[in-house]
Amino acid sequence: MTTVPIPAGWPATEEEARAVQDELRGRVVTDEPGPPPGSGHVTGVDVAYDDERDVVVAAAVVLDAAGLGVVAEATAVGRISFPYVPGLLAFREIPTVLAALAALPCPPGLVVCDGYGLAHPRRFGLASHLGVLTGLPTIGVAKNPFTFAYDEPGARRGAAAPLRAGAEEVGRALRTRDGVKPVFVSVGHRVGLDNACAHTLALTPAYRLPETTRRADALCRRALQEAVTRQEPTSR
DNA sequence: GCGACAG
DNA sequence: ATCTTGTCGC
Numbered sequence: 001m002t003t004v005p006i007p008a009g010w011p012a013t014e015e016e017a018r019a020v021q022d023e024l025r026g027r028v029v030t031d032e033p034g035p036p037p038g039s040g041h042v043t044g045v046d047v048a049y050d051d052e053r054d055v056v057v058a059a060a061v062v063l064d065a066a067g068l069g070v071v072a073e074a075t076a077v078g079r080i081s082f083p084y085v086p087g088l089l090a091f092r093e094i095p096t097v098l099a100a101l102a103a104l105p106c107p108p109g110l111v112v113c114d115g116y117g118l119a120h121p122r123r124f125g126l127a128s129h130l131g132v133l134t135g136l137p138t139i140g141v142a143k144n145p146f147t148f149a150y151d152e153p154g155a156r157r158g159a160a161a162p163l164r165a166g167a168e169e170v171g172r173a174l175r176t177r178d179g180v181k182p183v184f185v186s187v188g189h190r191v192g193l194d195n196a197c198a199h200t201l202a203l204t205p206a207y208r209l210p211e212t213t214r215r216a217d218a219l220c221r222r223a224l225q226e227a228v229t230r231q232e233p234t235s236r
Numbered sequence: 237g238c239g240a241c242a243g
Numbered sequence: 244a245t246c247t248t249g250t251c252g253c
């Protein structure tokens with residue numbers, strides 16, 4: 001497994017990173033409904049870190065949208081390309097995630113990201129950024145509301161309430177399990193919000209988080225352990 | 237100025 | 244994200 005290089009010209013400062021977001025945000029496509037839920041491929045991507053050893057591992061897991069079975073998976077290993085800064089998460093994850101997607105043997109279809117798309121300080125979160133760079137339809141499903149406001153949705157699975165930045169609806173708080181904390185869905189690229197929520201519900205038949213992110217999370221953690229174990233075979 | 241802040 | 248065992252509850 002080769003290590004993904006940090007791209008030439010990758011932002012080195014927060015100021016540069018914000019400038020990149022401001023430049024690319026205009027390329028987000030929001031007037032396409034996106035692929036219909038329940039057909040084709042749905043791919044989850046996630047990343048795990050070992051900041052101490054400067055290792056980051058990304059995983060991409062392709063599921064059959066109809067039965068949610070695993071169709072393909074891939075991982076990639078890289079170096080930490082940016083510190084974690086709220087609002088700049090994409091610069092920390094994207095190089096390695098792109099490599100994992102590129103390593104897949106089949107088209108990803110809709111990509112489901114851990115985090116936000118348009119629900120972002122500059123309306124250009126990880127999911128939107130990844131969508132613009134790949135051209136793929138993407139959505140973001142986050143576990144926390146970040147700085148956004150929302151009213152508690154109804155207690156039943158399927159209930160939803162707007163995720164708001166002031167009066168603007170930047171996403172939706174969506175209940176995926178009865179009585180359990182909602183997830184926070186936002187549009188990434190080339191998908192509508194209603195459709196993004198429909199996909200999220202289709203991907204959560206049993207747990208709060210989408211099967212895509214659950215599978216990708218488990219895979220990148222496993223791969224990270226293997227990567228650092230190989231790095232120091234006789235530590236201790 | 238201070239605190240909050242996706243992963 | 245990550246550090247980390249058991250435990251209460253459906």
